[in-house]
Amino acid sequence: xxxxxxxxxxxxxxxxxxxxxxxxxxxxxxxxxxxxxxxxxxxxxxxxxxxxxxxxxxxxxxxxxxxxxxxxxxxxxxxxxxxxxxxxxxxxxxxxxxxxxxxxxxxxxxxxxxxxxxxxxxxxxxxxxxxxxxxxxxxxxxxxxxxxxxxxxxxxxxxxxxxxxxxxxxxxxxxxxxxxxxxxxxxxxxxxxxxxxxxxxxxxxxxxxxxxxxxxxxxxxxxxxxxxxxxxxxxxxxxxxxxxxxxxxxxxxxxxxxxxxxxxxxxxxxxxxxxxxxxxxxxxxxxxxxxxxxxx
Amino acid sequence: xxxxxxxxxxxxxxxxxxxxxxxxxxxxxxxxxxxxxxxxxxxxxxxxxxxxxxxxxxxxxxxxxxxxxxxxxxxxxxxxxxxxxxxxxxxxxxxxxxxxxxxxxxxxxxxxxxxxxxxxxxxxxxxxxxxxxxxxxxxxxxxxxxxxxxxxxxxxxxxxxxxxxxxxxxxxxxxxxxxxxxxxxxxxxxxxxxxxxxxxxxxxxxxxxxxxxxxxxxxxxxxxxxxxxxxxxxxxxxxxxxxxxxxxxxxxxxxxxxxxxxxxxxxxxxxxxxxxxxxxxxxxxxxxxxxxxxxxxxxxxxxxxxxxxxxxxxxxxxxxxxxxxxxxxxxxxxxxxxxxxxxxxxxxxxxxxxxxxxxxxxxxxxxxxxxxxxxxx
Amino acid sequence: xxxxxxxxxxxxxxxxxxxxxxxxxxxxxxxxxxxxxxxxxxxxxxxxxxxxxxxxxxxxxxxxxxxxxxxxxxxxxxxxxxxxxxxxxxxxxxxxxxxxxxxxxxxxxxxxxxxxxxxxxxxxxxxxxxxxxxxxxxxxxxxxxxxxxxxxxxxxxxxxxxxxxxxxxxxxxxxxxxxxxxxxxxxxxxxxxxxxxxxxxxxxxxxxxxxxxxxxxxxxxxxxxxxxxxxxxxxxxxxxxxxxxxxxxxxxxxxxxxxxxxxxxxxxxxxxxxxxxx
Numbered sequence: 007x008x009x010x011x012x013x014x015x016x017x018x019x020x021x022x023x024x025x026x027x028x029x030x031x032x033x034x035x036x037x038x039x040x041x042x043x044x045x046x047x048x049x050x051x052x053x054x055x056x057x058x059x060x061x062x063x064x065x066x067x068x069x070x071x072x073x074x075x076x077x078x079x080x081x082x083x084x085x086x087x088x089x090x091x092x093x094x095x096x097x098x099x100x101x102x103x104x105x106x107x108x109x110x111x112x113x114x115x116x117x118x119x120x121x122x123x124x125x126x127x128x129x130x131x132x133x134x135x136x137x138x139x140x141x142x143x144x145x146x147x148x149x150x151x152x153x154x155x156x157x158x159x160x161x162x163x164x165x166x167x168x169x170x171x172x173x174x175x176x177x178x179x180x181x182x183x184x185x186x187x188x189x190x191x192x193x194x195x196x197x198x199x200x201x202x203x204x205x206x207x208x209x210x211x212x213x214x215x216x217x218x219x220x221x222x223x224x225x226x227x228x229x230x231x232x233x234x235x236x237x238x239x240x241x242x243x244x245x246x247x248x249x250x251x252x253x254x255x256x257x258x259x260x261x262x263x264x265x266x267x268x269x270x271x272x273x274x275x276x277x278x279x280x281x282x283x284x285x286x287x288x289x290x291x292x293x294x295x296x297x298x299x300x301x302x
Numbered sequence: 303x304x305x306x307x308x309x310x311x312x313x314x315x316x317x318x319x320x321x322x323x324x325x326x327x328x329x330x331x332x333x334x335x336x337x338x339x340x341x342x343x344x345x346x347x348x349x350x351x352x353x354x355x356x357x358x359x360x361x362x363x364x365x366x367x368x369x370x371x372x373x374x375x376x377x378x379x380x381x382x383x384x385x386x387x388x389x390x391x392x393x394x395x396x397x398x399x400x401x402x403x404x405x406x407x408x409x410x411x412x413x414x415x416x417x418x419x420x421x422x423x424x425x426x427x428x429x430x431x432x433x434x435x436x437x438x439x440x441x442x443x444x445x446x447x448x449x450x451x452x453x454x455x456x457x458x459x460x461x462x463x464x465x466x467x468x469x470x471x472x473x474x475x476x477x478x479x480x481x482x483x484x485x486x487x488x489x490x491x492x493x494x495x496x497x498x499x500x501x502x503x504x505x506x507x508x509x510x511x512x513x514x515x516x517x518x519x520x521x522x523x524x525x526x527x528x529x530x531x532x533x534x535x536x537x538x539x540x541x542x543x544x545x546x547x548x549x550x551x552x553x554x555x556x557x558x559x560x561x562x563x564x565x566x567x568x569x570x571x572x573x574x575x576x577x578x579x580x581x582x583x584x585x586x587x588x589x590x591x592x593x594x595x596x597x598x599x600x601x602x603x604x605x606x607x608x609x610x611x612x613x614x615x616x617x618x619x620x621x622x623x624x625x626x627x628x629x630x631x632x633x634x635x636x637x638x639x640x641x642x643x644x645x646x647x648x649x650x651x652x653x654x655x656x657x658x659x660x661x662x663x664x665x666x667x668x669x670x671x672x673x674x675x676x677x678x679x
Numbered sequence: 680x681x682x683x684x685x686x687x688x689x690x691x692x693x694x695x696x697x698x699x700x701x702x703x704x705x706x707x708x709x710x711x712x713x714x715x716x717x718x719x720x721x722x723x724x725x726x727x728x729x730x731x732x733x734x735x736x737x738x739x740x741x742x743x744x745x746x747x748x749x750x751x752x753x754x755x756x757x758x759x760x761x762x763x764x765x766x767x768x769x770x771x772x773x774x775x776x777x778x779x780x781x782x783x784x785x786x787x788x789x790x791x792x793x794x795x796x797x798x799x800x801x802x803x804x805x806x807x808x809x810x811x812x813x814x815x816x817x818x819x820x821x822x823x824x825x826x827x828x829x830x831x832x833x834x835x836x837x838x839x840x841x842x843x844x845x846x847x848x849x850x851x852x853x854x855x856x857x858x859x860x861x862x863x864x865x866x867x868x869x870x871x872x873x874x875x876x877x878x879x880x881x882x883x884x885x886x887x888x889x890x891x892x893x894x895x896x897x898x899x900x901x902x903x904x905x906x907x908x909x910x911x912x913x914x915x916x917x918x919x920x921x922x923x924x925x926x927x928x929x930x931x932x933x934x935x936x937x938x939x940x941x942x943x944x945x946x947x948x949x950x951x952x953x954x955x956x957x
Contacts, residue, residue, distance in 0.1 A: 038395075038396050038399075041393050041394075041395045041396075042395065043395040043396045043398070043399035044340050044343070044395050044398060044399055046399065047340075047343065047399060047402060047403075051506075090572070093572060093580050095520075095521060095572050095578060095579075095580065096517055096520075096572065097334075097337055097339070099337055099338075099339045099340050100334050100337075100339040100513050100516075100517050102339070102340060103339040103340055103342065103343055103509050103510065103512075103513040104510070104513055104514055104517060104565065104568060107507050107509055107510035107514075107561050107565070108510070108561060108562065108565040110506070110507065110558075110561075111507055111510070111557065111558035111559075111561035111562050111565070112558070112562065114432060114555060114557075114558040115554070115555075115558045115559065115562065118553050118554050118555055118558070119553075119554070218347065218403065218406050218410075218506070219403065219406070219407055219410065221399060221402065221403040221406075222403035222404060222406075222407055224399075225396055225399035225400055225403060226399075226400050226403060226404060228396075229392055229396045229399075229400055232391065232392065232396075233390060233391070233392070260411075263411075263415060264414075264415075264418045265411045265412075265414040265415045265418065266410050266411055266413070266414035268410070269407045269408075269409075269410030269411040269413075269414065270407075270411055271407075272403060272404070272406075272407035272410075273404060273407040273408050273411055275403075275404065275407075276400070276403075276404030276407065276408075279400060279404070283386060283390060283392075289390055289391050290390075291389060291390075294389075297715075335784070335787060335788075337784075459806060460805075461808075462800055462803070462808065462809075463800075463805070465789075466797055466800060468787070469783055469784070469787045469789065469794075469797075470778065470782065470783045470797070472747075472752060472776075472778040472782050473776060473778055473797070473849075475750065475751065475752045476750040476751075476752065476771070476774065476776035476778075476859075477771055477776075477800060477801035477853075478751075478768070478771040478801060479800075520788060523788055524788055524789070524790060524833035525788055525789060525790060525793065526787075526788050526789055528788070529788045
């Protein structure tokens with residue numbers, strides 16, 4: 007009965023989508039609060055470079071080596087960005103926009119030159135194909151499970167453990183990095199671990215939704231939650247819920263119009279954001295208008 | 303590679319690359335200086351749904367419609383970012399990220415929708431992701447050139463105003479310039495650069511073409527108009543080299559090649575530009591540190607000599623080492639080359655000794671006088 | 680939406696034409712609010728022509744906002760503003776403005792001379808480019824602030840004091856009647872401070888009105904002849920000897936001020952005030 011659940015395509019697609027959303031929202035909440043949202047954009051583009059290099063070296067398309075390689079690439083991206091910005095010849099935003107396109111371009115060129123016939127073509131890189139996640143399976147004990155589900159579960163769990171274990175430290179490091187440093191909480195180390203987790207999440211989510219769509223799950227649900235609550239704990243819960251709801255509601259829409267499932271799931275996050283932006287009780291346009299009227 | 307230029311297709315592609323260089327270099331300067339680099343990233347991604355809408359309207363791969371659609375959605379995305387950040391607690395970075403990812407998602411949805419309809423001419427759309435210069439048609443050049451011309455004329459007409467709003471928006475407002483309008487125009491013009499680059503570089507990598515030529519140019523110049531001209535030159539160079547390489551190697555997308563060329567130009571500029579380059583200022587710092595070390599050494603030896611009432615008092619090197627906490631032989635050797643110090647034989651069993659020469663002695667006095675530590679004679 | 684609104688001009692702060700034409704700056708019932716919180720509340724200010732006036736007040740008192748409201752850079756919730764009896768939008772050429780130095784990116788690719796010439800843009804109008812006349816004007820101004828030799832230097836190579844002098848030179852080529860300066864003496868060296876004060880006093884002596892947001896209470900009596908003490912509302916305004924009193928300062932700054940008697944037997948207006956906590 008359990009075994010058959012894991013072989014049902016629709017169930018697996020929904021499960022993968024929900025896991026991508028949950029894992030993305032957990033790290034994304036802190037990135038959005040640190041005003042580093044665009045780093046997730048940089049990372050998710052440049053891990054393409056890491057994925058291709060690891061594939062050329064080991065021919066592993068997923069699994070622990072790929073996840074490790076992605077974590078390294080993500081950290082490398084941010085490190086290079088800080089290095090370029092650290093020369094003080096370039097502003098930080100421009101530095102972000104210089105580093106990741108270079109790495110991404112190198113990755114795409116390597117794909118063009120050496121890996122044209124494998125399944126990581128440039129199309130998948132960008133778009134992913136969540137519709138086929140149930141095809142690639144692996145055995146876990148006596149259970150046959152889709153690979154994407156296994157790896158997404160692992161990274162989601164890792165993100166959850168990190169956030170729960172270092173909740174207090176992350177909160178302080180996000181709110182007041184200088185105080186956190188003075189108290190010995192190593193905000194820089196926390197920051198880099200967060201980015202490494204973002205990268206591993208990106209590579210695990212890669213097969214499902216591709217590089218660019220992953221960004222939607224990292225930034226949009228936390229930003230939506232930010233419009234709905236002022237408390238960090240609630241913001242984490244809300245953003246996971248909003249992300250999962252986007253994934254689950256995106257699937258039937260995609261099926262109805264026969265369009266990309268991953269794309270629709272990501273686009274649904276935008277719908278939720280728009281609702282919160284317009285109708286949010288405290289920080290939405292309507293809510294503010296109402297407060298203003300009441301104040302007068 | 304030069305004989306390629308005689309080829310009709312290659313000519314088309316090279317002209318396109320020149321337009322790309324002009325538009326992105328010109329408009330990128332303002333984007334980078336206004337710290338809106340990542341707006342370029344967002345607008346580039348936001349062009350994708352517009353490409354699809356343009357295709358749906360035209361019913362075929364017609365670059366004019368596709369560029370119009372891309373311009374439309376990119377401007378909508380720019381306005382969205384402006385509105386969300388102004389009217390809610392969402393910060394700029396998140397606003398940019400939301401616009402980028404959601405509009406790209408919509409683009410993907412539309413792309414698969416078009417592919418789902420069995421339309422024979424849909425194959426070309428994928429090429430707008432990473433660019434495919436070889437697919438450029440002669441008539442495409444009219445649209446690319448037209449948009450580039452519009453950008454050029456706008457910048458030339460409003461040069462003074464754009465420059466002032468970019469440098470000092472508060473002052474610009476105080477002399478009555480319509481700051482909000484000018485800023486919105488400058489932001490929307492990033493979209494013009496994006497649509498010119500659609501065919502050449504593609505939506506995903508256009509961000510680099512907005513940022514990189516401007517950043518590279520900034521390292522070499524001290525005036526805005528020089529920066530713009532140099533950025534255009536860098537843009538053209540990378541565009542032309544990029545399309546020529548990708549045209550001569552099969553299966554090579556144009557965008558990545560162009561981006562790697564311009565990235566190399568940026569790296570060279572940041573490292574080597576005279577005056578501002580990282581390498582240049584490193585050498586400058588080293589030289590300065592060395593001079594200070596030498597001056598300190600001379601004055602130390604002078605004070606020791608004065609203390610012992612012997613202008614040629616020989617000082618043991620190991621003593622100087624322990625005094626400075628570092629090995630001092632490099633400094634002493636350079637001073638020796640300049641004739642300020644000379645090795646002195648003291649007692650053959652002991653270590654090397656050094657003494658001031660006459661020129662070294664007067665140099666030390668001069669240094670101390672210049673900092674007011676020694677009364678003038 | 681009207682064009683004026685679109686261009687960021689305010690409709691509410693309309694000046695009744697030729698209202699109080701004897702005042703260089705006349706403000707009536709001005710209120711400015713951000714996000715529902717009042718930054719300036721129901722302010723009336725009169726500054727006569729030909730004085731050098733300081734606007735002082737604690738952090739968050741609304742000093743910079745006041746200047747921005749006058750220049751039309753923020754939109755007031757209510758009130759009227761007149762410059763020599765005209766609404767500011769109609770007398771922009773009679774106003775010169777020096778923003779805080781930190782308001783701009785000094786790594787911008789431009790030269791000292793270029794920045795100073797920006798002061799002539801309003802006179803040039805939309806499409807005319809600066810020419811020889813503007814260049815000469817700018818060089819004269821640079822000479823008077825002692826920066827003529829640095830006219831072709833890139834602005835990123837300037838010290839804080841030099842940056843301030845460049846800004847001052849730009850205001851001078853604007854050739855205005857009323858000068859607004861936002862903290863021009865903040866973080867500059869002693870020489871620059873002296874130069875700035877001397878030039879501002881020269882402007883005043885030439886009949887111009889100089890209005891300065893100031894942070895250093897100790898120098899108020901030495902530099903200025905008119906004073907506005909602000910803390911969201913106007914605490915006091917008038918000639919410095921009458922207004923610069925311990926009583927008024929205490930009302931504006933609360934407990935954050937230490938009054939040290941100057942010991943010369945003067946009354947409380949002779950007290951030297953120092954902002955004790957920052």
